[in-house]
Amino acid sequence: MGNFVANEGLSIFVILVWLGINAFLFVHFYMAFLVDRWFYTRVLLGQALSWARAPAACLNFNCMLILLPVCRNLLSFLRGSIQFCSRTAARQLDRNLTFHKLVAYMIAFHTAVHIIAHLFNFEFFMDAQLNRNSSFLPFVLSEIGTDDNASFLNPIRSNETNPTIVMFTTIAGVTGVVITLALILIITSSMEVIRRSYFEVFWYTHHLFIIFFIGLVFHGYGRIVRGQTAGSQQTNKPHLCADRFEDWGKNESDCAVPEFAGNPPGTWKWVLGPMILYVCERLVRIYRSHQKVVITKVVMHPSKTLELQMRKKGFHMEVGQYVFIQCPSVSRHEWHPFTLTSAPEEDYFSAHIRIVGDWTQALYEACGGDKTETQEAWKLPKVAIDGPFGTASEDVFRYEVVMLVGAGIGVTPFASILKSVWYKRIQNNQEVFTKKLLGWSVITSFTD
Known part of the structure; x- marks a missing residue:
């Protein structure tokens, strides 16, 4: 109670x-x-x-x-x-x-x-x-x-x-x-x-x-x-x-x-x-949508999941945040939310997009997902980004014990968290308040 x-x-x-x-x-x-x-x-x-x-x-x-x-x-x-x-x-x-x-x-x-x-x-x-x-x-x-x-x-x-x-x-x-x-x-x-x-x-x-x-x-x-x-x-x-x-x-x-x-x-x-x-x-969204976004890498994952790695000047993110993505060649008016799967420590930001509807299918095809040959960078579609926006996942490092529960494409917020943990603890040897992180039937301990 x-x-x-x-x-x-x-x-x-x-x-x-x-x-x-x-x-x-x-x-x-x-x-x-x-x-x-x-x-x-x-x-x-x-x-x-x-x-x-x-x-x-x-x-x-x-x-x-x-x-x-x-x-x-x-x-x-x-x-x-x-x-x-x-x-x-x-x-x-x-x-x-x-x-x-x-x-x-x-x-x-x-x-x-x-x-x-x-x-x-x-x-x-x-x-x-x-x-x-x-x-x-x-x-x-x-x-x-x-x-x-x-x-x-x-x-x-x-x-x-x-x-x-x-x-x-x-x-x-x-x-x-x-x-x-x-x-x-x-x-x-x-x-x-x-x-x-x-x-x-x-x-x-x-x-x-x-x-x-x-x-x-x-x-x-x-x-x-x-x-x-x-x-x-x-x-x-x-x-x-x-x-x-x-x-x-x-x-x-x-x-x-x-x-x-x-x-x-x-x-x-x-x-x-x-x-x-x-x-x-x-007006803020319109301003952001006109800022240049560069797609640096496109990865086609199994189960028709598209990963876009992007860069944008002045873009700063935290773990678990999400952005709205627009692709003018698909639709000039539609903005769809996607969780960021990259870590703040990386020099790019990424989103994993599961192909489940007309818009995502059109984006998949525009990025060459339906082609066998490698897509040239200049042929990739232009995209606009609005965000990032905060979620409860931002507070993950303010708790000693964290449990991550997700399924399917719903695990994407945890990719950002796990990547950030790796950068903080393994690469940078940085102390974090979180001591134990549980998820996907895996227990990772940071106590020692």
Whole structure:
């Protein structure tokens, strides 16, 4: 139990804090739409108003988080900064994709709640407009602002329309449809079976997040959900005037016709910072991708495994790190992650690539893997490298006893570690903190 708490305690704490913030935002904004300002809006919509706005607040929070776990340069920087303070804290950064997926699931959940609530809202708006009875308060509220008055409450301005038309003729409706479609495509194409069998589908559809965020920022500019203005609450107190709506605006009445306005859009305040960070992240990647990489050696291993040995000016790595590789002659837009199998002490860096898909097969053929004769160096394809990026394996030499467990191509991180051990202990006679390393049913002792 003690080991579990030591290893997983911080992760559980982070998840609980994240869930707690989501719960707080949901409850807080649910209650915020039960105050007097939204009294007349609730006359039309009932509790569906709060059920639409509460998940919207949670969506803002989670959309703020979704980009941060995929800012790999930022995570590598943070990992290098905090690993001297706490190995436990540094290890949390290695679970970035797990957290990214959890946030995506939360976005999908709140999106579903938000959409369902707004479907009810549009039906309620339409019902209030169709029931043309002047003794019916929802209809009276729906008629406010018919003379091109910006102070309307019901966005459905005529009984000759329907929610579908409103959905495709308003900013909120159009952006909502675009956001939902983009999200559905992103999530469905992210399933493991799609990623492994049709990586290109996953890769390209995942970039719909650009459209998703653009739509998200502009979604609130239509200000469809409107509440009573502060000034109007002084001249038309809802609890006093709601039952006297026949006298609104008359000379002898102390209840003026209520005025309404929508909240200013605020999603951009949540997502602007992460969007700027992500843009900087992509600019760094673009800069790195244009730095010259030279393939010094190509080795064809059994079981169709390709080894690329490369050099790049200013490239520095640690054991267990990984890079993203792009081959423009294969695809100008696809970047694939591969663990570095070379040691930091070597004058080159290498990656072992198992041929398991269309992209790796094309790279294999471009490097001459399907030819019997030796490939000339000038015929080798150009490649671009982004990285290296950190993993938990970087901390291997901070432990006295290390166990390496891997299978198949999954053993590649350990090649870098074992090579580095050999250079440190055998060639350079350098002391290392690690005394025992276990893996692949082999025990190597460094005690003496």
